[in-house]
Amino acid sequence: AKSIAVLTSGGDAPGMNAAIRAVVRSGISKGFSVLGVRRGYNGLLNGDVYEMNLRSVSDIIGRGGTILYTARSPEFNAPEGVKKAAEVCSRLNVVGVVVIGGDGSFRGARDLTNAGVPCIGIPGTIDNDIASSEYTIGFDTAMNTAVDMIDRIRDTAESHDRCSVVEVMGRHCGDLALQVGVATGAISILVPEMPWDFQTDIIDRIRLAQKTGKRHFIIMVAEGVGGTNEIANRIQKETGIETRATILGHVQRGGSPNLRDRVVASEMGYHAVTLLEEGQGNRVVVVRGGKVVDFDITEALNMKRTFNKALYDVALSISI
Numbered sequence: 079a080k081s082i083a084v085l086t087s088g089g090d091a092p093g094m095n096a097a098i099r100a101v102v103r104s105g106i107s108k109g110f111s112v113l114g115v116r117r118g119y120n121g122l123l124n125g126d127v128y129e130m131n132l133r134s135v136s137d138i139i140g141r142g143g144t145i146l147y148t149a150r151s152p153e154f155n156a157p158e159g160v161k162k163a164a165e166v167c168s169r170l171n172v173v174g175v176v177v178i179g180g181d182g183s184f185r186g187a188r189d190l191t192n193a194g195v196p197c198i199g200i201p202g203t204i205d206n207d208i209a210s211s212e213y214t215i216g217f218d219t220a221m222n223t224a225v226d227m228i229d230r231i232r233d234t235a236e237s238h239d240r241c242s243v244v245e246v247m248g249r250h251c252g253d254l255a256l257q258v259g260v261a262t263g264a265i266s267i268l269v270p271e272m273p274w275d276f277q278t279d280i281i282d283r284i285r286l287a288q289k290t291g292k293r294h295f296i297i298m299v300a301e302g303v304g305g306t307n308e309i310a311n312r313i314q315k316e317t318g319i320e321t322r323a324t325i326l327g328h329v330q331r332g333g334s335p336n337l338r339d340r341v342v343a344s345e346m347g348y349h350a351v352t353l354l355e356e357g358q359g360n361r362v363v364v365v366r367g368g369k370v371v372d373f374d375i376t377e378a379l380n381m382k383r384t385f386n387k388a389l390y391d392v393a394l395s396i397s398i
């Protein structure tokens with residue numbers, strides 16, 4: 079039988095397993111045999127693949143991480159690597175590959191398609207940083223995990239009349255920080271997409287709120303802004319408020335995917351297999367206007383993200 083392969087690449091995200099499950103189940107129902115590739119593109123280079131069946135993906139829809147493991151593969155990124163992976167695919171009778179990951183993984187999918195193996199990308203990253211898609215698998219779970227953690231930080235910050243500076247992930251993208259900042263009532267939200275000034279965007283806002291009786295504060299910092307420890311030290315020095323820094327880190331990547339991530343991952347996985355069945359390649363499955371559709375990968379990679387400035391303005395006017 080003709081085979082399709084599925085792999086996860088780049089940082090893991092909650093919901094990747096749900097996407098794998100959807101690819102395996104719909105692939106098998108459409109008459110393909112489905113190969114699971116371990117550790118991203120590395121598995122294609124080493125032939126580290128195994129045949130999956132309907133039961134290989136039982137009980138994984140609610141599990142975090144990725145049962146296929148993941149990696150960033152420098153070897154694959156070179157032209158010889160892509161050629162080698164294409165040869166492995168043809169030896170294994172693989173007629174299509176579903177790649178679950180971020181932009182870096184989609185560039186690999188484009189290159190492998192050009193080398194003769196049709197590939198379909200599915201956006202899986204907690205960063206929500208894929209310009210072509212309104213949503214990436216893992217974002218909702220990561221946001222909710224961050225909110226949960228920061229609610230705990232708030233309890234202790236409030237008890238001590240402290241300021242807490244909290245850094246969330248997102249690489250160069252401020253979406254996580256913005257959403258989580260609004261949801262936790264952060265008095266300042268620093269994101270790479272917006273210019274900010276230490277005095278006006280942090281100190282002045284704290285001072286103003288202090289005048290109305292506020293005594294504990296959360297400052298949200300996006301990873302793409304960074305400098306969280308320095309920001310905390312400076313706040314303490316300039317305001318006299320005891321300040322602590324927390325970098326949430328990888329807790330945001332793990333855990334059981336929530337409903338939205340399970341559902342979107344299921345829809346996207348199914349859609350990806352439908353495209354391969356039609357003989358299409360070099361497509362990325364995205365959410366647009368709330369619907370699951372697909373775009374040409376090259377076009378998708380050239381799209382520019384837009385930051386939700388309207389929500390940012392809401393945060394500035396109500397977190398006071």
Ligand code: F6P
Pocket residue numbers: 089203204205247248249301331
């Ligand atoms: O892309 C997901 C992400 O968690 C980013 O938010 C972060 O910049 C990066 O991966 C961290 O990578 P690593 O797991 O290699 O430390």
